[in-house]
Amino acid sequence: MTLLRVEAIDARHGLLQAVRDVSLDVEEGETLALVGANGAGKTTLLRTIAGSHRPAGGRIVFDGADVTRVRAHKRVRMGIALVPEGRRLFPRLTVEENLLVASAARRKGPWDVEAVLEVFPLLRPLRGARAASLSGGEQQATAIGRALMTNPRLLLLDEVSLGLAPVVVERVYASLAELAERGTTIVLVEQDIGRALAVSTRVVCMLEGRLVLEGPAREVTREQVTGAYFGLARTAGAAG
């Protein structure tokens, strides 16, 4: 079943067009890796899906409903959760409080503080610690946990490994694999393409605001990804 349909989205930042006519379907239960160079439009596309950036054109359809004009907080209630780049925790609140803040917008579902601590055991001894005192990896776990607290059907992750030590990245990605196994639909923006492909079912590559490559994560070759990423092989793969 198609959970998310992105239809001919254009998105701008002032004079700059960040996303150009992007169309994309995300099937329920799949993990989609969204890759591309700096400035390709990945974050803007994620934010547009989440409702935190208003598109200049096109439609976002979630679970059959047109949500293009639905505000971000209402999309959370419908089941769309974004883990933004940079994590954006409430620094003075504790880990547990950061998680509980999100439950104000929660849907019915299995996720609660205990369930989050089970997926991220590193947070268990820190539940009373202020977010500001956490390491990067602990903050990232808290940010993902906060999104899970809303019981999302679609989890949007923006550069969750940025600035984290490799061993911490391993841990975060192990948790993502577990979430995917539980049936959560995930769209993942990631610079480390090898890592992203390892947990994804499908990959799309953006270049200067457009989709330039789309395919099953297992079948896409390194040459195809490289060509699409740098725009050096404009014919590589099927354009979306």
Add this chain to the structure above:
Amino acid sequence: MEPILAAVGIHKRFGALVVLDGVDFAVGRGEAVGIVGPNGAGKTTLLNVLAGSLRPDAGHIELDGADVSRAAAARRCRLGIGRAHQVPRPFGDMTVFENVFVGAAAGGGGPRSEVYARAIEALDACDLGGLANRRAETLGLLHRKRLELARALATSPSVLLLDEVGGGLTDAEADELLATITAFRGRGISVVWIEHIVHVLVRGVQRLVCMAEGRVIADGEPSAVMSNAQVIDAYLGRAVA
């Protein structure tokens, strides 16, 4: 090739973070060199060190054989290091001509008639002649980028530093900008160009340098650098599939 601008043994750190870790870089007279590298590689920091807007912790900068390490950015501009920024910030309520005139007066100096002629020449070189009397804030993105180039060109640079000037343009617009920049070389101006849009950059430079984690990891003919396994790993992480 005799270098016009060189960075020798540059180290720069921000707190605990080492951003430039012993970088040697040079651009020859009349040469166009591109610099690529993943986020955080140190490209913009290197450009800032070359331009004089950032002081390195160690190493020195030579312009035409002279050590300019102690010269501030404005002085280096007058000595011949021009710069175009990623986000053009023209004086919005001044005309296109007035904006370029500021560059010509501040950079190249000289008698007013010369400054005037240089501004006009820069406008023409960047295909802005027809828009000279437009207020800068009314320009679209491509024309703003052209204006940014014209302002830098009007300072009479021997080296032009370009910081991601191609971002946000359509393919056709990027091609237009590329033609303008390529023409600078016909004027004997050397170019150092940082750009994420690699397929545009490789057509505009003779040599490509790739940086990662504060070091130069590849230097050579553009297509060879872009197919270098170490370069691809630096961008894409460990081997795919």
